[in-house]
Amino acid sequence: MPTKHLLKIEDLHHSFGEDEVLKGISLALNKGETKVIVGPSGTGKSTILNNIIRLVPPVSGKIYLEDVEITSTKKINQIRQQIGFVFQDFGLFNHLTAKGNVMIGLTKVKKMDKKEAEKIAMEELERVGIGGFADSYPSQLSGGQKQRVGIARALAMKPKLILFDEPTSSLDPELTGEVLTVMRNLAQEGMTMLIVTHEMGFARTVADELIFMEGGHIIEQGPPEKLFKNPEHKRTREFLFKLTDLYGEGEE
Amino acid sequence: MIENIDLIQSALPFLLRGTVVTIQLTFWSLLLGVVVGLPLAFAQVYGNKVVTFFTAIYERIARSIPLLVILLLINYALPMLGFRIPVFRAAVLGIGLRSSAYQSQIYRGAIQSVSGSQLKAAMSLGMNKLTAFTHIIAPQAIRIAIPPVTNESAIVLKDTSLAFTIGVVELVRQGDYFIATSNEPMVIYLTVAAIYFVLTTTINLALSLFEKKYKIPGIGIEGGHSDAY
Numbered sequence: 001m002p003t004k005h006l007l008k009i010e011d012l013h014h015s016f017g018e019d020e021v022l023k024g025i026s027l028a029l030n031k032g033e034t035k036v037i038v039g040p041s042g043t044g045k046s047t048i049l050n051n052i053i054r055l056v057p058p059v060s061g062k063i064y065l066e067d068v069e070i071t072s073t074k075k076i077n078q079i080r081q082q083i084g085f086v087f088q089d090f091g092l093f094n095h096l097t098a099k100g101n102v103m104i105g106l107t108k109v110k111k112m113d114k115k116e117a118e119k120i121a122m123e124e125l126e127r128v129g130i131g132g133f134a135d136s137y138p139s140q141l142s143g144g145q146k147q148r149v150g151i152a153r154a155l156a157m158k159p160k161l162i163l164f165d166e167p168t169s170s171l172d173p174e175l176t177g178e179v180l181t182v183m184r185n186l187a188q189e190g191m192t193m194l195i196v197t198h199e200m201g202f203a204r205t206v207a208d209e210l211i212f213m214e215g216g217h218i219i220e221q222g223p224p225e226k227l228f229k230n231p232e233h234k235r236t237r238e239f240l241f242k243l244t245d246l247y248g249e250g251e252e
Numbered sequence: 253m254i255e256n257i258d259l260i261q262s263a264l265p266f267l268l269r270g271t272v273v274t275i276q277l278t279f280w281s282l283l284l285g286v287v288v289g290l291p292l293a294f295a296q297v298y299g300n301k302v303v304t305f306f307t308a309i310y311e312r313i314a315r316s317i318p319l320l321v322i323l324l325l326i327n328y329a330l331p332m333l334g335f336r337i338p339v340f341r342a343a344v345l346g347i348g349l350r351s352s353a354y355q356s357q358i359y360r361g362a363i364q365s366v367s368g369s370q371l372k373a374a375m376s377l378g379m380n381k382l383t384a385f386t387h388i389i390a391p392q393a394i395r396i397a398i399p400p401v402t403n404e405s406a407i408v409l410k411d412t413s414l415a416f417t418i419g420v421v422e423l424v425r426q427g428d429y430f431i432a433t434s435n436e437p438m439v440i441y442l443t444v445a446a447i448y449f450v451l452t453t454t455i456n457l458a459l460s461l462f463e464k465k466y467k468i469p470g471i472g473i474e475g476g477h478s479d480a481y
Contacts, residue, residue, distance in 0.1 A: 053375075054378060055372055055376065057374060062435075072298075077378040077379070077380060078378065079378075080375065080376055080377065080378040081377070081378035083376075084376075085373070085375060085376035087369055087372065087376075089369045090369070091369040091370055091372055091373030091376075092370070092373070092389050093373070093374070093392075094370070094392060094468070094470050095368055095388075095391045095392045095395070095468050095471055102379070104387065104388075105377035105379075108379060108383055108387055109377055109378045109379055109383070126348055137468060137469045137470055137472075138470060139469045139470020140469055140470070153373075153377070157377065157378075225428070
Protein backbone atom coordinates (compact mmCIF):
# COMPACT_ATOMS: atom_id res chain seq x y z
CA MET A 1 0.00 0.00 0.00
CA PRO A 2 1.68 3.23 -1.12
CA THR A 3 1.78 6.03 1.36
CA LYS A 4 2.71 9.67 1.19
CA HIS A 5 4.47 9.36 4.51
CA LEU A 6 8.19 8.78 4.74
CA LEU A 7 7.70 6.23 7.48
CA LYS A 8 4.45 4.62 8.42
CA ILE A 9 3.76 2.10 11.14
CA GLU A 10 0.45 0.25 11.20
CA ASP A 11 -0.85 -1.78 14.10
CA LEU A 12 2.55 -2.94 15.29
CA HIS A 13 2.59 -5.75 17.84
CA HIS A 14 5.55 -7.27 19.56
CA SER A 15 6.08 -9.80 22.32
CA PHE A 16 9.07 -11.09 24.20
CA GLY A 17 7.91 -14.60 25.07
CA GLU A 18 4.61 -14.30 26.88
CA ASP A 19 5.10 -10.63 27.52
CA GLU A 20 3.35 -8.44 24.96
CA VAL A 21 5.28 -5.17 24.90
CA LEU A 22 3.64 -3.49 21.89
CA LYS A 23 -0.14 -3.76 21.60
CA GLY A 24 -0.98 -2.09 18.34
CA ILE A 25 1.17 0.94 17.59
CA SER A 26 0.36 3.15 14.61
CA LEU A 27 2.25 6.28 13.74
CA ALA A 28 3.63 8.09 10.73
CA LEU A 29 6.44 10.48 9.96
CA ASN A 30 6.58 12.98 7.13
CA LYS A 31 9.79 14.14 5.56
CA GLY A 32 11.55 16.66 7.74
CA GLU A 33 9.53 15.90 10.86
CA THR A 34 10.95 15.21 14.27
CA LYS A 35 8.84 13.05 16.51
CA VAL A 36 9.76 12.17 20.04
CA ILE A 37 8.47 9.13 21.89
CA VAL A 38 8.36 9.44 25.66
CA GLY A 39 6.97 7.25 28.39
CA PRO A 40 7.92 5.12 31.38
CA SER A 41 10.70 2.56 31.02
CA GLY A 42 9.68 -0.84 29.75
CA THR A 43 6.77 0.37 27.65
CA GLY A 44 8.25 -0.78 24.36
CA LYS A 45 9.59 2.53 23.04
CA SER A 46 12.96 1.13 22.02
CA THR A 47 11.30 -1.99 20.67
CA ILE A 48 9.50 0.13 18.08
CA LEU A 49 12.81 1.45 16.77
CA ASN A 50 14.35 -2.02 16.73
CA ASN A 51 11.26 -3.34 14.94
CA ILE A 52 11.53 -0.69 12.24
CA ILE A 53 14.89 -1.84 10.90
CA ARG A 54 14.19 -5.43 11.98
CA LEU A 55 17.09 -5.70 14.38
CA VAL A 56 14.22 -7.25 16.30
CA PRO A 57 11.68 -8.47 13.72
CA PRO A 58 8.15 -7.49 14.79
CA VAL A 59 5.55 -10.14 15.59
CA SER A 60 2.82 -8.49 13.53
CA GLY A 61 1.89 -5.21 11.91
CA LYS A 62 3.23 -3.36 8.92
CA ILE A 63 5.96 -0.80 8.57
CA TYR A 64 6.59 1.17 5.39
CA LEU A 65 9.52 3.27 4.28
CA GLU A 66 7.85 5.32 1.56
CA ASP A 67 6.43 2.62 -0.72
CA VAL A 68 8.47 -0.30 0.53
CA GLU A 69 7.00 -2.59 3.15
CA ILE A 70 9.97 -3.10 5.47
CA THR A 71 8.30 -5.84 7.44
CA SER A 72 8.18 -8.19 4.46
CA THR A 73 11.01 -7.04 2.23
CA LYS A 74 13.77 -9.48 1.36
CA LYS A 75 16.22 -6.63 0.92
CA ILE A 76 16.41 -5.52 4.50
CA ASN A 77 20.05 -4.50 4.18
CA GLN A 78 19.08 -1.94 1.55
CA ILE A 79 16.43 -0.54 3.88
CA ARG A 80 18.91 -0.37 6.74
CA GLN A 81 21.24 1.74 4.59
CA GLN A 82 18.46 4.28 4.29
CA ILE A 83 17.56 4.45 7.97
CA GLY A 84 20.16 5.67 10.43
CA PHE A 85 20.23 4.27 13.93
CA VAL A 86 21.83 5.86 16.96
CA PHE A 87 22.26 3.59 19.97
CA GLN A 88 22.09 4.27 23.66
CA ASP A 89 25.44 2.58 24.21
CA PHE A 90 26.91 4.09 21.01
CA GLY A 91 27.78 0.76 19.35
CA LEU A 92 31.05 2.18 18.07
CA PHE A 93 33.53 -0.20 16.50
CA ASN A 94 36.39 -0.23 18.98
CA HIS A 95 39.11 -1.20 16.52
CA LEU A 96 38.43 1.75 14.25
CA THR A 97 39.15 5.44 14.69
CA ALA A 98 36.31 7.94 14.74
CA LYS A 99 36.90 8.44 11.03
CA GLY A 100 37.09 4.69 10.43
CA ASN A 101 33.77 4.24 12.21
CA VAL A 102 32.11 6.73 9.91
CA MET A 103 33.82 5.37 6.79
CA ILE A 104 33.19 1.67 7.17
CA GLY A 105 29.52 1.74 6.18
CA LEU A 106 30.46 3.70 3.08
CA THR A 107 33.33 1.46 2.01
CA LYS A 108 32.03 -1.96 3.03
CA VAL A 109 28.30 -1.52 2.46
CA LYS A 110 28.03 1.17 -0.19
CA LYS A 111 31.30 0.03 -1.80
CA MET A 112 32.44 3.60 -2.03
CA ASP A 113 35.98 4.54 -2.97
CA LYS A 114 38.18 5.10 0.11
CA LYS A 115 39.15 8.66 -0.74
CA GLU A 116 35.56 9.68 -1.26
CA ALA A 117 34.45 7.91 1.92
CA GLU A 118 37.17 9.68 3.86
CA LYS A 119 36.03 13.05 2.56
CA ILE A 120 32.44 12.39 3.58
CA ALA A 121 33.55 11.05 6.96
CA MET A 122 35.50 14.23 7.66
CA GLU A 123 32.57 16.39 6.62
CA GLU A 124 30.20 14.54 8.92
CA LEU A 125 32.63 14.60 11.84
CA GLU A 126 33.01 18.37 11.34
CA ARG A 127 29.24 18.66 11.19
CA VAL A 128 28.88 17.16 14.66
CA GLY A 129 31.82 19.21 15.90
CA ILE A 130 34.49 16.56 16.38
CA GLY A 131 36.62 16.88 13.26
CA GLY A 132 39.63 17.24 15.55
CA PHE A 133 39.12 13.74 16.92
CA ALA A 134 39.00 11.95 13.57
CA ASP A 135 42.04 9.81 14.41
CA SER A 136 41.05 8.97 17.97
CA TYR A 137 39.87 5.52 18.93
CA PRO A 138 36.58 5.14 20.82
CA SER A 139 38.42 4.37 24.06
CA GLN A 140 40.06 7.79 23.82
CA LEU A 141 36.78 9.70 23.47
CA SER A 142 34.30 10.96 26.05
CA GLY A 143 30.75 9.61 26.01
CA GLY A 144 29.45 12.72 24.30
CA GLN A 145 32.12 12.53 21.64
CA LYS A 146 31.40 8.83 21.13
CA GLN A 147 27.73 9.51 20.61
CA ARG A 148 28.52 12.27 18.14
CA VAL A 149 30.66 9.79 16.20
CA GLY A 150 27.62 7.50 16.28
CA ILE A 151 25.50 10.28 14.83
CA ALA A 152 28.14 11.12 12.19
CA ARG A 153 28.26 7.45 11.24
CA ALA A 154 24.50 7.44 10.71
CA LEU A 155 24.58 10.75 8.79
CA ALA A 156 27.34 9.61 6.44
CA MET A 157 25.04 6.99 4.96
CA LYS A 158 22.77 9.85 3.82
CA PRO A 159 19.74 8.24 5.43
CA LYS A 160 16.14 9.24 4.78
CA LEU A 161 15.54 9.29 8.49
CA ILE A 162 17.41 8.60 11.71
CA LEU A 163 16.16 6.65 14.68
CA PHE A 164 17.57 7.65 18.06
CA ASP A 165 17.29 5.09 20.84
CA GLU A 166 17.79 6.99 24.11
CA PRO A 167 20.92 8.64 22.72
CA THR A 168 21.78 10.48 25.92
CA SER A 169 20.76 7.98 28.59
CA SER A 170 24.31 6.92 29.35
CA LEU A 171 25.71 10.44 29.45
CA ASP A 172 26.11 12.96 32.25
CA PRO A 173 24.20 16.26 31.92
CA GLU A 174 27.07 18.19 30.39
CA LEU A 175 27.72 15.58 27.71
CA THR A 176 23.98 15.20 27.18
CA GLY A 177 23.88 18.89 26.30
CA GLU A 178 26.48 18.58 23.54
CA VAL A 179 24.69 15.63 21.94
CA LEU A 180 21.29 17.32 22.15
CA THR A 181 22.72 20.43 20.50
CA VAL A 182 23.82 18.32 17.54
CA MET A 183 20.37 16.74 17.33
CA ARG A 184 18.66 20.11 17.57
CA ASN A 185 20.74 21.36 14.65
CA LEU A 186 19.81 18.31 12.62
CA ALA A 187 16.14 18.94 13.28
CA GLN A 188 16.54 22.53 12.12
CA GLU A 189 18.33 21.36 8.98
CA GLY A 190 15.26 19.33 8.17
CA MET A 191 16.47 15.82 9.02
CA THR A 192 13.64 13.39 9.65
CA MET A 193 14.04 11.92 13.10
CA LEU A 194 12.22 9.53 15.40
CA ILE A 195 13.62 9.85 18.87
CA VAL A 196 13.10 7.89 22.06
CA THR A 197 14.30 9.94 25.00
CA HIS A 198 13.67 10.97 28.57
CA GLU A 199 14.92 14.50 27.91
CA MET A 200 11.66 16.37 28.33
CA GLY A 201 13.06 19.83 27.77
CA PHE A 202 14.53 18.66 24.48
CA ALA A 203 11.31 16.90 23.50
CA ARG A 204 9.31 19.98 24.25
CA THR A 205 11.43 22.38 22.26
CA VAL A 206 12.48 20.26 19.30
CA ALA A 207 9.66 17.81 18.58
CA ASP A 208 7.06 18.56 15.96
CA GLU A 209 4.99 15.97 17.69
CA LEU A 210 5.25 14.24 21.02
CA ILE A 211 4.11 10.67 21.43
CA PHE A 212 3.34 9.49 24.93
CA MET A 213 3.41 5.72 25.36
CA GLU A 214 2.59 3.48 28.22
CA GLY A 215 2.00 -0.24 28.60
CA GLY A 216 2.48 -0.97 24.90
CA HIS A 217 -0.07 1.62 23.76
CA ILE A 218 0.19 5.15 22.46
CA ILE A 219 -1.80 7.05 25.06
CA GLU A 220 -1.65 10.40 23.37
CA GLN A 221 0.18 12.14 20.56
CA GLY A 222 0.21 15.74 19.45
CA PRO A 223 2.13 19.01 19.53
CA PRO A 224 4.38 19.10 22.59
CA GLU A 225 2.91 22.31 23.96
CA LYS A 226 -0.54 20.76 23.98
CA LEU A 227 0.64 17.62 25.75
CA PHE A 228 2.60 19.60 28.29
CA LYS A 229 -0.04 22.24 28.95
CA ASN A 230 -3.35 20.68 28.17
CA PRO A 231 -3.17 16.91 27.77
CA GLU A 232 -6.34 14.95 27.17
CA HIS A 233 -5.35 12.05 29.35
CA LYS A 234 -4.74 12.19 33.05
CA ARG A 235 -1.85 9.76 32.72
CA THR A 236 -0.04 12.01 30.22
CA ARG A 237 -0.31 14.88 32.62
CA GLU A 238 0.97 12.80 35.53
CA PHE A 239 3.97 11.54 33.61
CA LEU A 240 5.01 14.77 31.93
CA PHE A 241 4.46 16.84 35.04
CA LYS A 242 6.41 14.47 37.20
CA LEU A 243 9.35 14.78 34.81
CA THR A 244 9.16 18.54 34.44
CA ASP A 245 9.00 18.74 38.23
CA LEU A 246 12.10 16.60 38.47
CA TYR A 247 14.13 18.10 35.68
CA GLY A 248 12.78 21.63 35.34
CA GLU A 249 11.12 22.95 32.23
CA GLY A 250 13.99 23.73 29.86
CA GLU A 251 17.02 21.60 29.55
CA GLU A 252 19.75 24.14 29.01
CA MET B 253 83.47 -26.60 34.70
CA ILE B 254 85.54 -27.27 31.60
CA GLU B 255 84.37 -30.90 31.53
CA ASN B 256 80.78 -29.72 31.73
CA ILE B 257 81.19 -27.41 28.77
CA ASP B 258 82.81 -30.24 26.82
CA LEU B 259 79.95 -32.48 27.84
CA ILE B 260 77.33 -29.99 26.72
CA GLN B 261 79.20 -29.46 23.48
CA SER B 262 79.20 -33.13 22.68
CA ALA B 263 75.54 -33.46 23.74
CA LEU B 264 74.34 -30.44 21.82
CA PRO B 265 74.07 -32.01 18.33
CA PHE B 266 71.79 -34.70 19.77
CA LEU B 267 69.79 -32.26 21.84
CA LEU B 268 69.31 -29.95 18.88
CA ARG B 269 68.07 -32.87 16.80
CA GLY B 270 65.56 -33.45 19.59
CA THR B 271 64.75 -29.74 19.66
CA VAL B 272 63.79 -29.87 16.00
CA VAL B 273 61.37 -32.72 16.75
CA THR B 274 59.99 -30.77 19.72
CA ILE B 275 59.39 -27.76 17.50
CA GLN B 276 57.72 -29.95 14.87
CA LEU B 277 55.51 -31.54 17.53
CA THR B 278 54.60 -28.09 18.82
CA PHE B 279 53.86 -26.71 15.37
CA TRP B 280 51.64 -29.55 14.21
CA SER B 281 49.86 -29.84 17.57
CA LEU B 282 49.09 -26.11 17.63
CA LEU B 283 47.95 -26.25 14.02
CA LEU B 284 45.65 -29.17 14.77
CA GLY B 285 44.44 -27.20 17.78
CA VAL B 286 43.56 -24.22 15.57
CA VAL B 287 41.97 -26.34 12.85
CA VAL B 288 39.73 -28.15 15.35
CA GLY B 289 39.46 -25.35 17.91
CA LEU B 290 38.16 -22.61 15.59
CA PRO B 291 35.17 -24.58 14.26
CA LEU B 292 34.44 -25.65 17.83
CA ALA B 293 34.39 -22.00 18.86
CA PHE B 294 32.08 -21.10 15.99
CA ALA B 295 29.86 -24.03 16.90
CA GLN B 296 29.68 -22.81 20.48
CA VAL B 297 28.89 -19.23 19.53
CA TYR B 298 26.67 -19.67 16.50
CA GLY B 299 25.49 -23.28 16.68
CA ASN B 300 22.12 -24.55 17.81
CA LYS B 301 21.53 -26.31 21.12
CA VAL B 302 22.45 -29.77 19.87
CA VAL B 303 25.73 -28.54 18.41
CA THR B 304 26.70 -26.56 21.50
CA PHE B 305 25.82 -29.56 23.66
CA PHE B 306 28.18 -31.89 21.82
CA THR B 307 31.01 -29.37 21.59
CA ALA B 308 30.64 -28.74 25.31
CA ILE B 309 30.96 -32.47 26.00
CA TYR B 310 34.03 -32.71 23.77
CA GLU B 311 35.66 -29.82 25.57
CA ARG B 312 34.78 -31.18 28.97
CA ILE B 313 36.31 -34.57 28.17
CA ALA B 314 39.42 -33.17 26.50
CA ARG B 315 40.07 -30.89 29.44
CA SER B 316 39.34 -33.43 32.15
CA ILE B 317 41.81 -36.17 31.19
CA PRO B 318 45.52 -35.72 31.89
CA LEU B 319 47.50 -35.33 28.70
CA LEU B 320 49.68 -38.27 29.67
CA VAL B 321 46.60 -40.50 29.86
CA ILE B 322 45.32 -39.16 26.52
CA LEU B 323 48.67 -40.01 24.92
CA LEU B 324 48.74 -43.49 26.46
CA LEU B 325 45.18 -44.13 25.32
CA ILE B 326 45.93 -43.05 21.76
CA ASN B 327 49.13 -45.05 21.65
CA TYR B 328 47.94 -48.25 23.32
CA ALA B 329 44.16 -48.35 23.08
CA LEU B 330 43.73 -47.26 19.46
CA PRO B 331 45.81 -50.15 18.03
CA MET B 332 43.54 -52.58 19.91
CA LEU B 333 40.63 -51.04 17.99
CA GLY B 334 42.51 -51.57 14.77
CA PHE B 335 44.04 -48.09 14.36
CA ARG B 336 47.79 -48.19 14.29
CA ILE B 337 49.47 -44.83 13.90
CA PRO B 338 53.13 -43.83 14.19
CA VAL B 339 54.09 -42.38 17.57
CA PHE B 340 54.83 -38.90 16.22
CA ARG B 341 51.33 -38.65 14.76
CA ALA B 342 49.83 -40.17 17.87
CA ALA B 343 51.52 -37.48 19.94
CA VAL B 344 50.35 -34.69 17.63
CA LEU B 345 46.83 -36.10 17.74
CA GLY B 346 46.74 -36.24 21.53
CA ILE B 347 48.43 -32.91 22.22
CA GLY B 348 46.58 -31.16 19.36
CA LEU B 349 43.12 -32.40 20.28
CA ARG B 350 43.58 -31.44 23.88
CA SER B 351 44.86 -28.02 22.84
CA SER B 352 41.85 -27.61 20.55
CA ALA B 353 39.59 -27.70 23.60
CA TYR B 354 41.55 -24.91 25.26
CA GLN B 355 41.96 -22.94 22.06
CA SER B 356 38.25 -23.12 21.27
CA GLN B 357 37.56 -21.53 24.65
CA ILE B 358 40.02 -18.76 23.87
CA TYR B 359 38.44 -18.06 20.47
CA ARG B 360 34.92 -18.30 21.80
CA GLY B 361 35.68 -15.84 24.58
CA ALA B 362 37.37 -13.47 22.14
CA ILE B 363 34.42 -13.54 19.72
CA GLN B 364 31.89 -13.09 22.48
CA SER B 365 33.79 -10.25 24.10
CA VAL B 366 33.18 -8.07 21.05
CA SER B 367 29.93 -6.72 22.37
CA GLY B 368 26.52 -7.32 20.87
CA SER B 369 25.92 -3.62 20.40
CA GLN B 370 28.74 -3.46 17.84
CA LEU B 371 27.13 -6.26 15.90
CA LYS B 372 23.77 -4.47 16.07
CA ALA B 373 25.43 -1.28 14.87
CA ALA B 374 27.03 -3.14 11.97
CA MET B 375 23.66 -4.62 11.00
CA SER B 376 22.04 -1.19 11.28
CA LEU B 377 24.43 0.08 8.60
CA GLY B 378 23.20 -2.64 6.27
CA MET B 379 26.12 -5.03 6.68
CA ASN B 380 25.41 -8.70 6.22
CA LYS B 381 26.57 -11.10 8.91
CA LEU B 382 29.69 -12.19 7.05
CA THR B 383 30.89 -8.62 6.46
CA ALA B 384 30.16 -7.78 10.07
CA PHE B 385 32.18 -10.78 11.19
CA THR B 386 35.18 -10.16 8.95
CA HIS B 387 35.35 -6.39 9.39
CA ILE B 388 34.02 -5.81 12.89
CA ILE B 389 34.29 -8.92 15.05
CA ALA B 390 37.34 -10.74 13.69
CA PRO B 391 39.82 -7.80 13.80
CA GLN B 392 39.00 -7.27 17.47
CA ALA B 393 38.70 -10.93 18.45
CA ILE B 394 42.13 -11.73 16.99
CA ARG B 395 43.74 -8.98 19.03
CA ILE B 396 41.96 -10.11 22.16
CA ALA B 397 43.02 -13.72 21.55
CA ILE B 398 46.75 -13.08 21.07
CA PRO B 399 47.84 -13.07 24.75
CA PRO B 400 45.99 -16.28 25.70
CA VAL B 401 47.09 -17.96 22.46
CA THR B 402 50.69 -17.07 23.33
CA ASN B 403 50.20 -18.68 26.68
CA GLU B 404 48.63 -21.77 25.15
CA SER B 405 51.50 -22.06 22.67
CA ALA B 406 54.03 -22.09 25.48
CA ILE B 407 51.98 -24.71 27.34
CA VAL B 408 51.80 -26.94 24.25
CA LEU B 409 55.52 -26.56 23.68
CA LYS B 410 56.26 -27.73 27.20
CA ASP B 411 53.65 -30.48 27.06
CA THR B 412 55.27 -32.04 23.99
CA SER B 413 57.83 -33.40 26.46
CA LEU B 414 55.19 -35.95 27.45
CA ALA B 415 55.44 -37.46 23.97
CA PHE B 416 58.66 -38.95 25.30
CA THR B 417 56.57 -41.53 27.19
CA ILE B 418 55.13 -43.04 24.02
CA GLY B 419 58.50 -43.18 22.30
CA VAL B 420 58.79 -39.98 20.31
CA VAL B 421 62.45 -39.05 20.15
CA GLU B 422 62.11 -35.41 21.03
CA LEU B 423 64.25 -33.17 23.20
CA VAL B 424 63.79 -34.95 26.53
CA ARG B 425 64.34 -38.40 25.05
CA GLN B 426 67.45 -37.26 23.23
CA GLY B 427 68.70 -36.00 26.56
CA ASP B 428 67.87 -39.35 28.11
CA TYR B 429 69.80 -41.18 25.42
CA PHE B 430 72.80 -39.05 26.10
CA ILE B 431 72.52 -39.52 29.84
CA ALA B 432 72.51 -43.30 29.28
CA THR B 433 75.98 -43.09 27.81
CA SER B 434 77.44 -40.15 29.78
CA ASN B 435 75.75 -40.70 33.14
CA GLU B 436 75.55 -36.95 33.73
CA PRO B 437 71.81 -36.37 34.33
CA MET B 438 72.05 -32.99 36.02
CA VAL B 439 74.10 -31.21 33.39
CA ILE B 440 72.09 -32.68 30.53
CA TYR B 441 68.68 -31.98 32.07
CA LEU B 442 69.79 -28.44 32.87
CA THR B 443 70.77 -28.00 29.25
CA VAL B 444 67.41 -29.42 28.18
CA ALA B 445 65.67 -26.99 30.55
CA ALA B 446 67.68 -24.11 29.13
CA ILE B 447 66.61 -25.05 25.61
CA TYR B 448 62.93 -25.09 26.67
CA PHE B 449 63.49 -21.73 28.32
CA VAL B 450 64.88 -20.26 25.13
CA LEU B 451 62.04 -21.72 23.05
CA THR B 452 59.19 -20.49 25.27
CA THR B 453 60.80 -17.09 25.66
CA THR B 454 61.08 -16.83 21.88
CA ILE B 455 57.41 -17.68 21.45
CA ASN B 456 56.42 -15.10 24.04
CA LEU B 457 58.66 -12.48 22.53
CA ALA B 458 57.53 -13.07 18.97
CA LEU B 459 53.85 -12.94 19.83
CA SER B 460 54.17 -9.94 22.10
CA LEU B 461 55.97 -8.08 19.32
CA PHE B 462 53.06 -8.98 17.05
CA GLU B 463 50.66 -7.86 19.75
CA LYS B 464 52.40 -4.52 20.14
CA LYS B 465 52.59 -3.95 16.41
CA TYR B 466 48.84 -4.33 16.02
CA LYS B 467 47.81 -2.80 19.30
CA ILE B 468 44.79 -0.54 19.30
CA PRO B 469 43.93 1.56 22.35
CA GLY B 470 41.04 0.07 24.27
CA ILE B 471 41.20 -3.43 22.85
CA GLY B 472 42.42 -6.30 24.97
CA ILE B 473 43.65 -5.98 28.51
CA GLU B 474 45.38 -2.62 28.91
CA GLY B 475 49.03 -3.24 29.65
CA GLY B 476 48.32 -6.94 29.74
CA HIS B 477 50.61 -9.46 28.17
CA SER B 478 50.80 -13.17 27.82
CA ASP B 479 51.93 -13.85 31.36
CA ALA B 480 48.93 -12.07 32.81
CA TYR B 481 46.59 -14.74 31.53
